Amino acid sequence: MAETAPEQGVIAIKQLSYQDWQPGLQRVHVNAPSIYALAPLDAHWSLEGSFVRDGVSGASPRHHSAISSASHMDDQRHAGDLKLTHYDDRQAWAIGGAWSNEHDYKSRTLSAEWRLSSEDNNRTWNIGLARSNDSIGSSDDDTLHEHRGTWQLLAGVTQAVSALDLVQLNLGANWGRGYFSDPYKFPDIRPRSRNQYTALLRWNHHIEPLQATLRTSWRFYDDSFGVRAHTLEAAWVQPLGERWSVTPTLRYTTQSAARFYKDPVYDPVLGEPFPPGFDGQHPTSADQRLSAFGALTGGLRVDWRVDAQWKLDLNYERYEQRSGWRAGGNGSPGLATFSARWWQFGLSRSF
Template structure:
């Protein structure tokens, strides 16, 4: 299957980013251990399709726990199972008869945190496995608050080690290793405004090609950088908070991407809250991505002049193409009582070549649509 990270974060990068990004709502302060233990359950349903093609479906139940330990420590852990099925594009938007896929991914992580007078120290580990893919990740994180507690700096380093063994045996025992570093700052600007800026740099080497696609040969090294700016403003009279974000991404494959996000968190009577959101995305194609113009002798999907085993980087993977996308979401949450909370979130996503900003999109790509439905329940004691 082709569900492995290609132009997104690796497991190590995702673990590091999730551990380090601060909520950014309310006052910045030296974090304290959780007063109560909690357990949460979430269920995710994801479905994507293209015109005339029902592509991927994912069912993913997950459970997480967080507990205070020995006063100044906390222990957190989570586990999830992703049941993936559907049709995977062989190249561009074409699908072969043998492209049906079904896979089961099992993943878990654990984090230990030590709380200090003006900051925290955390260590995290993650592991996930599929029938043809195994990923292991470790990270270390630290936060430090200023004396006036209006600024918190965050730092982190993480690494992942992935093993790839595709069932078609294009490669056997292939690997990929990635190291990521992160630095950021969260600042209280006014009693109602909090801003956060985060930089992440990753460097990896190993096997990046997709073994299930023809004419897919990618460089053996990859560097990527992201810059994330977030700003939250509290509207006290309305009982609401706005969340704005901008993310810039670039990598050594030549991809450049911009993401704008906005959410409005509206508190309501009876413990209810509504959070509508919108996200806009645009991406430039990788340097070695080729559009659907095929070799007259070899046919599809080979680019003109393609030579087997030449080592020339090439890929027709539509995730490396130039396109734009938009997503609309709505979250409904209810604090039932002191111990119980529930939430439901629905997101509709659509991707089109013509929606790319700052340039033309890649031709020949069929529109892609996706729906993401999440349900969660949390219990504290």
């Protein structure tokens, strides 16, 4: 179909509840209500935006899986975005902005994107560019006033291969300069630049006899820290009558460790948490998010179209991370297992 402005407006609210834990320890809990609105302005323009308020509490490891009293937190984040889109017969362009505020972190982003469809509307090209500027502080260190700037580029193509198959390829790159260390983890000294590259391939196949759609994707990630990751995902969208649908999802992720990530082996003189040869200058991190691991996520989403205007959805996902689940083995040793779950409830109305 040709590129056209939306004919109806939408207002949607979401409620997210997230919890993660390790054996014997309830870690981080997030409660995040949000609202989204889309409004067509005329036949060629639309305006959309969202706002979210995160309440974060709990404790996060300062190094590897160890908790200290300094790592306990109770914080709030307010974030929002706004985008204005113009539609022509075969193309659309948009400009947008986003912001995020915490007591120790502020982020501002400006973005632009453009889409162009072929004459038969079976192929769409897209490109986007964004610039983010972040300010970083610390509740534990009043003298910390750092900054980070990032350019983000995304380009891709979506192709209708047949009446039943849709394929998409997106390539992304981020170039960041500034402060990348985590002020709440110790020891944590990271390079002052980080380049990140992604490739995302999606294939949606409609199965006519079942009126179902299989959604599959593969995502490759690589960065200048040395982290390399693959993510495979499959989702089955099954309508149940005219108003209901269920979508089970399964996702697998495997990643390598950053070059400067240190396993939980400590200097014989300095002791825990310092790695052997620690000098306070060279890149060093004990953040398990930079370790080598594998992870599985299973989920189920239920959608209910109440009537022509109202929709409800409920989504549940469970995440399990293990060092031994890394593809090919050789995951980072000595780390406690990590688990998480999240619920999300949504309600939307068209007008």
